[in-house]
Amino acid sequence: YYNNDTLIYLDGKFVKAHTASTDLYSQTLHYGYGVFEGIRAYATNNGTHVFKSKTHYERLKKSAELINIPFPFQVEELMQATETLLEKNNLSDAYIRPLVFCDPNMSLAKPNKVSIMICAWEWAAYLGNKQLRVMISSICRPHPRSVKIEAKACGHYINSILATNEAKDQGYDEALLLDSDGFVAEGPGANLFFEKDGMLFTPQLGNILPGITRATIFELARKLGIQVKEGLFTPNDLLAADSAFYCGTAAEVIGIKAINQDTFPLAWPNSLGKKLQDAYAQVVRKTKQTASTVSL
Ligand code: PMP
Secondary structure: OOOOOOOEEOOOOOEEOOOOOOOEEEEEHHOOOOOEEEEEEEOOOOOOEOHHHHHHHHHHHHHHOOOOOOOOOOHHHHHHHHHHHHOOOOOEEEEEEEEEEEEEEEOOOOOEEEEEEEEOOOOOOOOOOOOOEEOOOOOOOOOOOOOOOOOEEHHHHHHHHHHHHHHHHHHEEEEEEEOOOOOEEEEOOOOEEEEEEEEEEEEEEOOOOOHHHHHHHHHHHHHHOOOOOEEEHHHHHHHHHOOOEEEOOOOOEEEEEOOEEEEEEHHHHHHHHHHHHHHHHHHHHHHHHHHHHHOO
């Protein structure tokens, strides 16, 4: 992720990653009480394009507000810091990770003071580029009355890690988590779509992270004339689908070959997922100007 020359952004300054440090009494380290983002930048003909930068920093702010973490930062200032960070590290195609973390405090009360760090590195598509074999996890998503499920909060990722480990230990590429009522929810770090009879379906909001890539897929589907229906779907609905895919900032758009032992009948090249995968690759790599004219 970094070498001796790598710079990170820390509370308004650019500092060497390998010398930057934090307090071991941070509430974030002890209780997972922090919020973060995952953003991607792409090389385009018109320079580096941080895809939906504003949307990501607005979600970071919303995540903090949802779990009572102060957010004394300006979205525009963080967007600018991100551009500078990429320039200083000579990065163009990069994954960007902002993290808001709390000061030393061993109580469970709201923090008075927080810090922000932003780091970036080159990162290939998180789930690779081969179609995935996915396992329905025995771990379910946290109940929305137990946590603020719409916040991208550090501690929530223990749930994602447990599901990932279980799937990998059983020889699968990735997990699929159900919600606490047994409906299909999402992957450990990506949202799910499936195709049936020429239409797309995706779990409704309520038990999932409202993915920014998910929103982009809605926009692209509308442009391509593909109908998308949100709802509550059972594992059997999914198993009866023609094809399926995951989407997320880190994973981008990646096909799912099989769920447990059931392989989807439609070949990936003929699926709506493939069309959207191609459209997504185009839109993230467009010039800033073109991208803004299509409002993505
Ligand atoms: N669900 C979870 C649990 C995630 O961690 C992510 C990655 N942020 C997503 C969905 C996809 O969200 P996005 O498209 O905003 O990256």
